[in-house]
Amino acid sequence: MLQVESVSKRFRIGGRTLHAVESVSFEVKPGQTLGVVGESGSGKSTLGRVALRLLQADAGRVLFEGQDLADLGQKELRERRRDLQMIFQNPLASLNPRMTMGAAIEDALIVQKMGGSAAARRARVGDLLTRVGLPRSVRDAHPFELSGGQQQRVGIARALSLSPKLVVCDEPVSAVDVSIQVQIIDLLRELQEELGIAYVFISHNLAVVQYLSDTVLVLYLGEVVEQAPAEQLFDAPRHPYTRALIDSILRVPHSAADRRMIAPPRGEIPSPLSPPSGCPYHPRCPIATDKCQHEKPSLQKDASGRLVACHYPLAPADATASTTPRLTKVLDTTVRSASKVDT
């Protein structure tokens, strides 16, 4: 349904070039979910925007149902937009402050000449609000009158109002409480089963990505370092960066403060304006060698068809085996500190 081929997006900043997304390829089939993970600044939102042509790529192309989006004129692109929706990371910025929520959702229906009569549209808006767990009275509210979580749910209702074929969900649950998170995740899943919607699901929350995704793409400084079926990737990551990301979620977030839960893999993320030589992950990688400092590993397919960009990919078996001692160690420490309190 969606084919993204070697797309790159660069930004000029003060005479320097920032490679926000570099040569990224993936495809999404109808009814499937591609998860996109990576630390802040790794290029997730930029990739999502480029995939929907909300941003023009500097290189590469995007095909939707076999059609290059760059070939479409304004009118055709607008029609295509109906099928391609985005749930924005920052819901407040994506809502017009002067429009009521009902008007914001109806507006999309009117622009796309969908939704029928005024009464039919009104009913549809009410249904959509209910589906995302909001009271119908939200229809008459302005964005600033709603909480972050409510705004985000309006954003979801609006994206879904046009019965899209593909939705890029950019951190769709980052601003909502855990109880609502579950409700929204289940809603997205339900709609996928009912309507066959495909998702590109961008999130810091690896647990949610694991739950929803068929395939997962791991971005580091704008580049793919690993891409694999979700189950395999989480069971046995092959890239040390993926490994570090997964290790950092042994603790599940339960509070708003915990939301940005990925304790970064050791060290700081280098500036994307001056990425490291060789493998971009080498300064932080526990198994890096001289070779990693000088030679950039290309994204290679392994025997099982997974993609990894690493000179020394973790053996799938090793990665699984080492999960157990680590978990045991964490549990052990917890038990020991608890018994210390007892004595």
Ligand SMILES: Nc1ncnc2c1ncn2[C@@H]1O[C@H](COP(=O)(O)OP(=O)(O)OP(=O)(O)O)[C@@H](O)[C@H]1O
């Ligand atoms: N319009 C822009 N102009 C200049 N630089 C930009 C622009 N948009 C993004 N960038 C830069 O591109 C890189 C990738 O940004 P992006 O927002 O895609 O990251 P992200 O993975 O979505 O991060 P987060 O998890 O914080 O949302 C960052 O270094 C960012 O500063």
Ligand SMILES: [Mg+2]
């Ligand atoms: Mg983002």
